[in-house]
Amino acid sequence: MSAVTRMRTPAEAALIERFAAEKATLPGAAEARAAAFARFETAGLPSKRVESYHYTDVRALMRTVAPDFAGKADGMRQPETDEPRISFFNGVLHSVSNLPPGVSCEALASALASGTARLGVAMGQASDAVVDLNTAFAREGVAIRVAAGITVPGILHISLTDAMAAAMPISSRPRVIVEVGAGASLCLMESITGSDGIAYQVNSVVELLVGDGAKVEHIRVNLAGDKALVLSTLAATLGAESELMSLNFTSGGEVSRHQSFITYAGENAKLRLNGVTMLNARQHCDNTLVVDHAVPHGESRELFRAAIDGEAQGVFQGKIIVRPHAQKTDGQMASNALLLSDDAAMSNKPELEIFADDVVCAHGATCGALDENQLFYLMARGLPRAEAEALLVEAFLDEALDAVSHEGLREALAAKVSVWLSSRKTAA
Amino acid sequence: MLEIRNLHVEIDGKKILNGLDLTVKPGEVAAIMGPNGSGKSTLSYVIAGKEDYEITEGDILINGNSILEMEANERAAAGIFLAFQYPLEIPGVATMTFLKATMNAQAKARGEAELSPGDFIKAVRGAAAKLGINPDMLKRPLNVGFSGGEKKRMEILQMALLDPSYCILDETDSGLDIDALRIVAEGVNALRSKGRGMLVITHYQRLLDHIVPDVVHVMAKGRIVKSGGPEIALELEKNGYAEYTDQAA
Numbered sequence: 271m272s273a274v275t276r277m278r279t280p281a282e283a284a285l286i287e288r289f290a291a292e293k294a295t296l297p298g299a300a301e302a303r304a305a306a307f308a309r310f311e312t313a314g315l316p317s318k319r320v321e322s323y324h325y326t327d328v329r330a331l332m333r334t335v336a337p338d339f340a341g342k343a344d345g346m347r348q349p350e351t352d353e354p355r356i357s358f359f360n361g362v363l364h365s366v367s368n369l370p371p372g373v374s375c376e377a378l379a380s381a382l383a384s385g386t387a388r389l390g391v392a393m394g395q396a397s398d399a400v401v402d403l404n405t406a407f408a409r410e411g412v413a414i415r416v417a418a419g420i421t422v423p424g425i426l427h428i429s430l431t432d433a434m435a436a437a438m439p440i441s442s443r444p445r446v447i448v449e450v451g452a453g454a455s456l457c458l459m460e461s462i463t464g465s466d467g468i469a470y471q472v473n474s475v476v477e478l479l480v481g482d483g484a485k486v487e488h489i490r491v492n493l494a495g496d497k498a499l500v501l502s503t504l505a506a507t508l509g510a511e512s513e514l515m516s517l518n519f520t521s522g523g524e525v526s527r528h529q530s531f532i533t534y535a536g537e538n539a540k541l542r543l544n545g546v547t548m549l550n551a552r553q554h555c556d557n558t559l560v561v562d563h564a565v566p567h568g569e570s571r572e573l574f575r576a577a578i579d580g581e582a583q584g585v586f587q588g589k590i591i592v593r594p595h596a597q598k599t600d601g602q603m604a605s606n607a608l609l610l611s612d613d614a615a616m617s618n619k620p621e622l623e624i625f626a627d628d629v630v631c632a633h634g635a636t637c638g639a640l641d642e643n644q645l646f647y648l649m650a651r652g653l654p655r656a657e658a659e660a661l662l663v664e665a666f667l668d669e670a671l672d673a674v675s676h677e678g679l680r681e682a683l684a685a686k687v688s689v690w691l692s693s694r695k696t697a698a
Numbered sequence: 699m700l701e702i703r704n705l706h707v708e709i710d711g712k713k714i715l716n717g718l719d720l721t722v723k724p725g726e727v728a729a730i731m732g733p734n735g736s737g738k739s740t741l742s743y744v745i746a747g748k749e750d751y752e753i754t755e756g757d758i759l760i761n762g763n764s765i766l767e768m769e770a771n772e773r774a775a776a777g778i779f780l781a782f783q784y785p786l787e788i789p790g791v792a793t794m795t796f797l798k799a800t801m802n803a804q805a806k807a808r809g810e811a812e813l814s815p816g817d818f819i820k821a822v823r824g825a826a827a828k829l830g831i832n833p834d835m836l837k838r839p840l841n842v843g844f845s846g847g848e849k850k851r852m853e854i855l856q857m858a859l860l861d862p863s864y865c866i867l868d869e870t871d872s873g874l875d876i877d878a879l880r881i882v883a884e885g886v887n888a889l890r891s892k893g894r895g896m897l898v899i900t901h902y903q904r905l906l907d908h909i910v911p912d913v914v915h916v917m918a919k920g921r922i923v924k925s926g927g928p929e930i931a932l933e934l935e936k937n938g939y940a941e942y943t944d945q946a947a
Contacts, residue, residue, distance in 0.1 A: 642749075647786040649770035650746045650779075651796075651856060652804040658771075661799060665790025665839075 282314050284335045289406060297409060298382030302389045306402035316399040325585040325617050326527050326556040328400065332499060336439040336471050354422070356412055357429045361442020361472070363410050372420035372454075378411030378445055387413035387447045392477035392505040394533030394562055400501045401529075404443045404475045411445035418451030418481065425679060428460045430474050431494075441471040452481040452509065457676055459489040462502065462522070466495040469524075473501040482509035482536055487516075487675060491683075494522035496551070503529040508568075510536025515673050518574075519683055520555050521548040521690050527556040534568040534596070544670040545574035545605075546683070548690045549582035549614075556585035561603075563596040566626075572603040575670040577663050578614040579694055589621040590631060597626050603633040608640060608666055610659070610694075660691040699723055700745075700864045700895055705756035707737075707744055707920075714740040716920035717756070722864060722895040729898045729906055731931060732917035733939040738899045739783060741917075742868040745897075746780035747773045760864070774800075775807035777863030781853040781870055788840040793852070796840045797822055801859060825858040829885045847878030854885040865889070865896045871905035883908030903935040918942040 278286070289307050296303055316322070317329035339360035354368045356375060366375050381387035389405050416422060430444050450456050462472055472494065480486050494500050500523040508514055518528045532541055545557050561570050576584040586605040607616035618635035640662050648658035667687055674680040700722040707715035714737045722728050732738050744751050745758060747770035757764050765773050788796065802812045813821065826833060829851045841849050850870055857865055867886065871879055886909050890896065898909055906914070906928065914931050916924040916939075923942050924930065 644786050644788055646746075646748050646770060647782065647788070648796075648800075650748075650774055650782075651800040652771050652774035652807065652860065653799060654771050654803065655769065657799065657803060661791055661796070662788070665788065668790050 279329060279333060281332050281335045297379035299389045303406045306405035310402050331525050336441040339440045353424045354426045358431055358444055360440050361410055361431055361444055370422055372417040373422055374415045376413045378413060379409060381413035392479055392507045393531060394507060396531040396560055400473060401475055401503050404445055404473050407443050408445035413447045416450045416454045416456050419453045421455040425457045425459050430460055431462050431464060431472050439469045443473045446476045449479045450481050450484045450486055453483045455485040457487040461491040462500055463493045464495040464498055467497055468495055469497040471499045475503045478506040480506060480508050480512040480514050483511045485513045490518045492520040492522045492526055496524055498523045500526040505531045507533045507535040508539035511538045513540045515542040517674055518545045518557060525554045530559040533562045534565050537565050537567040539568050541570040542673050543572045544673045546667050546670045547576035547584055549578045549584060550580045553582040558587040560589045563592045563599040566597045568599050570601040573670050574605040575667050576607040577610060577667060578607060578616055579610040581613040584616040587619045592624040592626045592629050594625040597628045599629040601631040605635045607637045609637060663691060699761060701759045703757045706754045707740060708752045708754055709750060714920055718921050720922055722897050724895050725892045727896045727911045729911035729914045730917050731901060731934055733943060736917045737920040738917055739868055742780055742866045742899055745866055746770055746778060775804050779857050779860055779862035779865045781857055781867045783869040783872055785841050785849040785853055787842045789842050791840050793836045793840045804860060825855055829855055830881055831855060846873030850874060850882050854882055858889060863894055867898045869899060871900055903931045906931045916942050
């Protein structure tokens with residue numbers, strides 16, 4: 271059978287043209303970029319024919335490629351905060367402030383050019399078309415190092431895209447590489463924000479190397495505008511005895527896909543991956559994770575909760591891989607969705623690929639409406655239906671939010687849940 | 699006054715209530731006794747405003763005004779309180795959060811001011827102490843992991859705090875041991891007042907030893923078939939329901 275060559279979409283053609291024009295000026299990592307782009311050129315943008323993109327057809331969703339932001343980031347106000355913060359403006363690195371001792375940050379371009387950072391270090395055996403595109407084109411970004419043994423106070427906030435000032439659609443591909451030294455402890459938040467009504471495109475990749483015995487909390491907050499296409503990836507490798515908690519918190523974007531590729535590099539590492547997703551109108555949000563137990567004695571817990579209203583669509587794809595020698599792996603994954611309207615939809619695809627024989631692995635996926643008996647009980651005590659629903663939805667989502675140990679941050683996120691619920695009430 | 703006039707109720711085409719008439723006056727404690735399947739729980743749900751039932755005929759009125767068009771929360775604000783036979787567990791909602799939300803919602807519906815946080819906590823603690831409810835329980839998710847007795851005490855606590863005009867107690871004695879029954883009954887008795895009517899639904903007489911009713915109604919096949927004083931309860935205890943179920947048939 272002869273191979274079928276598909277027509278290039280305008281977006282694919284534009285990307286090919288662009289890579290040819292830009293590749294000579296892209297900073298460092300030439301080989302990695304060329305290899306990534308070659309894969310892209312062969313396969314094109316991932317469509318629903320690709321199993322892992324079956325529910326989120328990027329080829330169909332991304333017909334054109336918006337230009338990069340060409341202006342200067344000078345117009346942006348310096349964030350007024352004492353917390354450590356790295357800010358991007360329309361995808362361009364703008365400022366690095368209040369970094370505590372023991373934390374260093376280098377611009378991606380210079381780190382790649384000098385070879386102090388590499389692209390793809392935290393991807394393990396994973397390969398992904400969207401990450402490849404970021405790898406091929408990444409110019410903007412930072413390489414962060416947290417020295418061994420230190421505890422970074424507060425939250426290191428990376429504001430990846432602030433498209434508040436963009437009057438037109440732009441695309442951005444920030445790349446962040448974070449190396450957390452042995453025994454260090456860090457709370458890292460990445461946020462994607464922006465104005466409504468602008469069809470901007472984000473393809474962000476955060477690579478996280480969690481050193482032996484290190485503890486990392488990673489919170490990804492997607493509050494993008496209502497026309498944004500958000501493709502966002504976390505790739506992490508876990509050192510021995512390390513702990514990673516990563517929460518994906520989404521209420522923004524028109525189409526969002528959040529990927530997490532986690533690889534166990536050392537034994538006795540613990541992972542918690544949680545998700546809180548709130549969708550309305552015609553939003554689409556895909557949480558895709560691949561947890562690769564490549565070594566023995568790893569523990570993973572995944573809890574994804576989604577509240578879906580309007581005609582919105584949620585997707586959960588969770589794959590736990592247990593490699594042949596990864597004995598004593600303990601993995602438990604759950605995805606639960608609340609459908610708040612007749613037209614809301616959820617696709618759950620949990621997968622276990624187990625090649626070892628002495629493991630404990632379980633998964634569960636549920637979709638359902640609110641419990642009418644619980645609603646009646648609350649209403650019989652005087653709560654109007656909307657308030658009763660809000661109380662139940664809040665309780666449902668809170669369980670996934672509980673994993674955030676930073677109290678102020680957990681409360682701030684809970685407040686965002688309340689705001690979402692009250693906007694639902696007004697809309698009804 | 700709570701009046702039920704010629705109430706006919708169906709669920710999925712099956713007739714449950716067949717022309718039920720009943721009046722509960724302010725200050726009155728009325729008991730409804732009846733065998734399993736006589737429609738007692740349906741009656742309590744229909745008064746409280748559960749949606750699954752179809753009312754084909756009749757009316758329910760509070761002080762002369764029909765409440766049939768009201769949602770359950772509006773009926774609660776109008777003074778109806780149903781103590782559930784099986785109180786629902788609400789995971790993730792702390793009992794205190796729930797109590798505050800309900801009290802504020804009712805105050806708002808009545809156009810009254812919300813309690814200040816201090817007054818709220820004082821009111822809850824005081825009422826909880828009277829019912830022997832451990833303050834730690836109030837921090838736990840509502841009814842989750844509570845014993846049968848704890849759940850029923852929690853219902854009475856809500857009843858005390860929400861200060862309703864008409865209380866419907868649906869099989870409040872079910873699942874209670876003697877000591878828990880006594881505590882719950884004392885809680886209910888403490889809430890008896892001139893302005894408050896109570897409808898106590900049970901199929902055993904033993905609850906009525908503790909909550910002594912002013913009137914007893916016997917319910918069978920979806921209707922009230924006999925009414926009288928507390929002595930009826932004793933008769934029923936001796937002779938069973940056979941006489942009434944035959945009569946109603």
